Amino acid sequence: MFTLQPINSFEKFLCNKAFNSGTPICGTFELLPICNMDCKMCYIRMSPNEMHRQGTLLSVNDWLRIGKEAANSGCMFLLLTGGEPLLYPNFLKLYEGLRYLGIIITLNTNGTLIDKQIAETFKHNQPRRVNISLYGASDNTYKELCGNPKGFTQVMNGIHLLLDAGVQVKINFTPTPQNCHDLEKVIEITESLNIPISTPTYMFPPERKPGKISTDNINRLSPQQAAKEQLKVIRMGHPHLSDYINYIKETLDDIKETEEEEVLPPGGLLCAAGVSSFWVNWKGEISPCGMLQKSTRSLKEYAFKEAWEAIKTETKQILTSKKCFNCRFRKICKACGAASFAENHDFSLPATYHCELNEAYEELLKKELKKLEQEKINK
Known part of the structure; x- marks a missing residue:
């Protein structure tokens, strides 16, 4: 879910080379599970008491040691996330220490805690990018979804501080039952800011939150609703009708019947x-993967290189x-x-949520194409 995506051809070349050689070029440091908001769909958030029952936070020196070992093993790109990473004690000291190691940093944040000091630090010591989770287009939506009645105002202030400092910003928006009505407005905001x-x-599923969570009781859209929101995004991203029609046709072409002879999936x-x-x-x-806490090694006990080799071996054995x-x-x-494991606790079973979403999406595409073609005939 949170793997850094290459943004230019040279990065793609490096990442492809690392994939073929098994080099850990991209990583994520999850600094803490605490957040200043309480989003209904969060997969990780804990209260301070819940966190202390499970363990203690790593120190800045611990993270810098791990960062140095990871860099020596080939890590070039690092994502800092949480919870809310800006709540981590001495965050800026850690950030600057990792940058000093030569690691390219991206930050995931809800954006509400970005102030002039953070923006000024990023202005003179640039991250690769700041990814901001925008949960809606009004304070009312933030109150309903995140328990923060001033959240939208706070995050927009943070976005403007970063943009004024010349920092690259990207918005992440995941539709939920409480915020899907804001989708068009959120896209309009990003277009107006050119981000x-x-x-x-x-x-x-919030597998890592304390207590048992049923997949039937997750704060998310149904597969059918998700398919509708997905198509809505595509339509807004294709302002020219001809491009939109071509997208639909190409996507339907990609949905093909399988060959009679089945192919066994490789490990991993x-x-x-x-x-x-x-x-x-x-x-x-x-x-x-942060969504898969099944195969782990403690970097308090193992050196990074040794732990990474073990993780690689165990990942290959997953079918x-x-x-x-x-x-x-x-x-x-x-x-x-x-996703298969999160939905079923079994790698061998398909994630039925995705199966239903794909089937609904295909039907929507077919109906949309038929409607557009009929409109062309009527014209």
């Missing part, structure tokens, strides 16, 4: 996780769903091995 936006429609999660990317949680445990690998939706499906 990119990502709108994933899949919400992982079918992405870079555990191959060339890693995740270190707030307790110092390294795993292939993802044979049905998924041979599915006709394979080219458009956003499911991965971690």
Whole structure:
């Protein structure tokens, strides 16, 4: 979910090379599970008491040691996340220490705590990018979804501080039952500020939150609702009708019947996780993916290089769903091995949420294409 995406051809070249060689070029440091908001769909948030029952935060020196070992093993790109990473004690000291190691830093934040000091630091010691989770387009939406009646005002102030400092910003917006009505407005905001936006429609089950969570009781859209929001995003991203029609046709072409002879999936999660990317949680445990805390090694006990080699070996032994690998939706499906495990606690079973979403999306595309073609005939 949180693997850094290459943003230019040279980065793509480096990441492809790292994937083929098993070099951990991309990583995530999850600094803490605490946040200043209480979003209904969060997969990790804990209260301070819940956190202290599970462990203690790593020190700045601990993170810098891990960062140095990771860099020596080939890590170039690092994502800092949480909880809310700006709540981490001495965050700026850690940030500057990691930058001093030569690591390229991206930050995931809810944006409400960005102040002049942070913006000024980033102005003179630039991160690669700041990814801001925008949860709605009004303070009312933030109150309903995040328990923060001033959240929208705060995050917009943070965005403007970063832009004024010349910092690259990207918006992440995930539709939920409480904020999907704000989708168009959020996209309009990003267009007015000329900043990119990502709108994933899949919400992982909050596996890592204290207590048991049923997949039937997750604060997320139904697969059918998610498919509608997905198509809405695509339509807004294709202002020219001809481009929109071409997208629909190309996507439907990608949805093909499988061949009679099934192919066995290779080992691994079918992405870079555990191959060339890693995740270190707030307790110092390294795993292939933050959504998959199944295969871990404590970096308090193991050196990074030793732990990484173990994680790589164990990731290769994971066999993802044979049905998924041979599915006709394979080219458009956003499911991965971690999603299968999160939904089923079993890698061999498909993530049915994605199956239903893909089927609904295909039907919407067919109806949309038929409607557009009929409109052309009527003209």
